[in-house]
Amino acid sequence: MQPTLSTAPDGTRFRDLNGNGVMDPYENPRLTPEQRTADLLSRLSLEEKAGLMFQTVIELGDDGALLETPGAISKSPTSTVIRDKRMNHFNVHHIPTARAGARWNNNLQRLAEQTPHGIPVTISTDPRHAFVENTGVAFSAGPFSQWPEPLGLAALDDLEAIRSFADIARQEYCAVGIRAALHPQIDLPTEPRWARQAQTFGYDADRVSQIVAAYLDGFQGSSLGPHSVACTTKHFPGAGPQRDGEDSHFPYGREQDYPGGMFDYHLAPFREAIRRGTAGMMPYYGMPVGVERNGRPLDEVGFAYNRQIVTDMLREELGYDGVVVTDWELVNDNHVGDQVLPARAWGVEHLDAPGRMRMLLDAGIDQFGGEECVDLLLDLVRSGAVREERLDSSVRRLLLVKFRLGLFDDPYVDEDLAEQIVGNAEFRAAGTRAQAESVTVLSDRDRRLPLFAETDTRIYAEGIGDTALAAYGRRVEHPEEADVAVVRIGAPFEPRDDLFLEKWFHQGSLEFPPGLAVRLGRIAEHAPLVIVVNLDRPAVLTPLLPIASALVAEYGSSDDAVLAALAGRIPPRGLLPVQIPRSMEAVRASATDVPDGTADPLFPRGFGLRSSPVASEPVGTPQ
Structure with a gap:
């Protein structure tokens, strides 16, 4: 779809x-972005300024x-947030088809033209090219090409594959009008229990720094332009050291500590992201506890509330002048159905909503994530408080x-072209190959x-569909009848479902229930047993x-990809991007x-048997 253009007296076409x-x-496309x-x-x-400083979820209609x-997650009708609240940054969740996504973008942009200065909408997304389906973290691929989780991309240990x-x-993002990515997530998951490791690239700071350079090059290019997707790198200054691995989405996970004195180690990939021009940066929810840096204690408040982190460190020490957007819902509690999730105002829970907003502004943030309380900001300005x-x-x-x-100059996309680009055969084949090759x-x-x-x-x-299996042999119902047994399992976790979002976060112990090894041992008595474990975080594999x-790890792979790797049709070459602990102790x-x-x-970390049709050669040695 082409925008409606006018012609200036000098012949310049413009909107x-x-x-x-x-x-x-x-409106002059010949001027620089800074001049415009x-x-x-x-x-x-x-009112227009205030609207720009909010980003929230809105959803597609039919x-x-x-x-x-209001939608399942979104709080207001679309016209309310765009026309009335003057907002123009939105995070999209479910996209059923490429055509629907493209059409929705165009409908949004037409509605945005009705605002006083026609400011176009920027659509953002969390990761949506892999397998995890978690409303608070990432989405499964749907119509897009499907790849391993970022932890699996790290297992490839191949910068060119990540850039590709x-x-x-x-x-694919640009084809449907998504021009902002709420990723990469370059936290170093040094706490093995942390629930958000699947979207990281492991914890080798030097290698993750190289990966973020390749990643930003693929999304943004050498500089932001009309064909770029603007990346928001997260979560500054590194969210991996969560106490006991509990995630700071939740009140019991608000504390982040550094008993080994490795604060600056976790900063390293963010330094590289700044050098590579990341468009945005997002602090995490966590609050540093008992942490000193440069001989000075850090305030024990959430990172986005922390002026020492956002202004003193990110802006002044590291020289970053891009956008800082908070993680979602730091000002107001989130109510969804009969569940609630308290505002992640860790360390400042005593403040009311205006007090929290003032503190975030004083810390140096630019945009309130997951909020649409524009009137609150307007009241603070009109009262003289801001x-x-x-x-x-x-x-x-x-x-x-x-x-x-x-x-x-042109926020619209072509619906027909979107269908041709998104999830095309070439892209899907590349994703499937990466899934298989990342198998470790x-x-x-x-x-x-x-x-x-x-x-x-x-x-x-077990855990493998009939269609994929049929390409390699015939399924039998009992191990006693089999030439080989292949069992797919997930990494263990402790199910929780009290607070909103909690059921999607795999937290707690890394130990399998004791009955699993007993049951799998009985299968192994009758047929050679190949165990395939999905590692969305490390697991104690010792009993297996x-x-x-054969014991195999994958990080987001389809049945087809797993079987292709096991058969050697696409030889697996994954190397562990994290350590596998021997015990919970x-x-x-x-x-x-x-x-x-x-x-x-x-x-x-770094271990893997690189397979060939003839033999397997170890890289590293199990200890």
């Missing part, structure tokens, strides 16, 4: 966004229509990204790999090692912030 029949400087930003900023009302009622993924994801000039510094940064992305062979005790040399192999399988003929005794911190690991 007359404010409808005054004149090409104002902010300065002009538009001078024209904006207080077939890409605008949803004019990012470029493909960029093309100066309008404070808003101007943030609005400048937010507008500059929109201008650099070319949204003011941890043991092959009986030299069983590759499997399925015989076309009529009798296979006992003696009973498995070792985990509990380790320092939260120290990489490779568990004593006597079962498998060290």
Whole structure:
């Protein structure tokens, strides 16, 4: 879809966004983004400035229509947040088809043209190219090409493969109008129990720094432009050292500590993201407890509330002048159905909503994530509690990204082209290959790999669908009838479902229930047993090692990809991006912030058996 263009007296084609029949400087595509930003900023009302400083979830209606009622997550009708609240940054969740996503973008942009200065909408997304489905973290691929989780991309240990993924994801995002990514997540998950490891790249700070450079290059390019997706890198200054691995989405996980004194180690990938021009930065919810840096104690408040973190460190020490957006819902409690999740105002729970907003502004943030309480900010300015000039510094940064992305000149997309690009055969094949190659062979005790040399192999399988299995042999119902048994299982966790979002976070112990090893051992008595474990975080695999003929890890792989790897059709080459602990005792005794911190690991970081049709060659040595 092409925007409606006007022609200036000098022949320049432009979008007359404010409808005054004149090409104002902010509408002039020949001026620099900085010049256009300065002009538009001078024209904006207080209400427009305030609207720019909020980003929240809105949802698609049927077939890409605008949803004019509150949704499952979204709080207000679409026209309310765009026309009435003057908001124009939105986080999208479910996208059923590429055409629906593209149509929805175009409908949003048409609605945005009805605002006083026609500021286009920026659509953002959490990761949506892999397997995890968690409303608070990431979404499964749906119509997009499907890849391993970022932890699996790290297992490939291949910077060019990561750059290729990012470029493909960029093309698919742009095709449906998504121009902002709420990723990469470059936290170093040094606490093995932490629930958000699947979206990280492991905890080797040097390697993660190299990965973030490749990732940002694929999404943003050498600089932001009309074909870029603007990345918000998270979670500054590193969310991996969560006390006891509990996630700071929840009140019991609010504390983050550094008993090993490794604060600056966790900063390293963020330094690289700044060097590479990340468009945005997002602090996490956690609050530093008992932490000193440069001889000065850090205030024990959530990172986004912490002026020492956002202004003193990120802005002044590291020289970052991009957008800082908070993580979601730091000002107000979140009510969804009959569940509630308290505002993540850790360390400042005693403050009311206006007090929290003032503290966030004083810390130096530019945008309130997951909020739409525009009136609250307006009241603070009108009462004199916050100066309008404070808003101007943030609005400048937010507008500059929109201008650099070319949204003011053409925010529309082609629905037909979106269907051709998103999830096309080439992209899907690349994703499937990455899924298979990221598979990490941890043991092959009986030299069983590759499997399925015989076309009529009798296979006992659990966790694998019939269609995928049929390409390698025939399913049998009992291990006693099988030539080989293949069992897929997930890493263990402790189910919780009291607070909103909690059921989607895999937290707690890394130990399997004792009955699992007993049951799998009985299968192994009848057929060689290949165990495939999905590692969305490390697991104590010790009880499985003696009973498995082969033990394999994956980080988000389809049945087809797993079987292709086991068969050697796509040889697995994954290397562990994290350590596999030998016991929970070792985990509990380790320092939260120290990489490779568990004593006597079962498998060290970097271990893997690289498979070929003839033999398996170890990389690293199990300990």
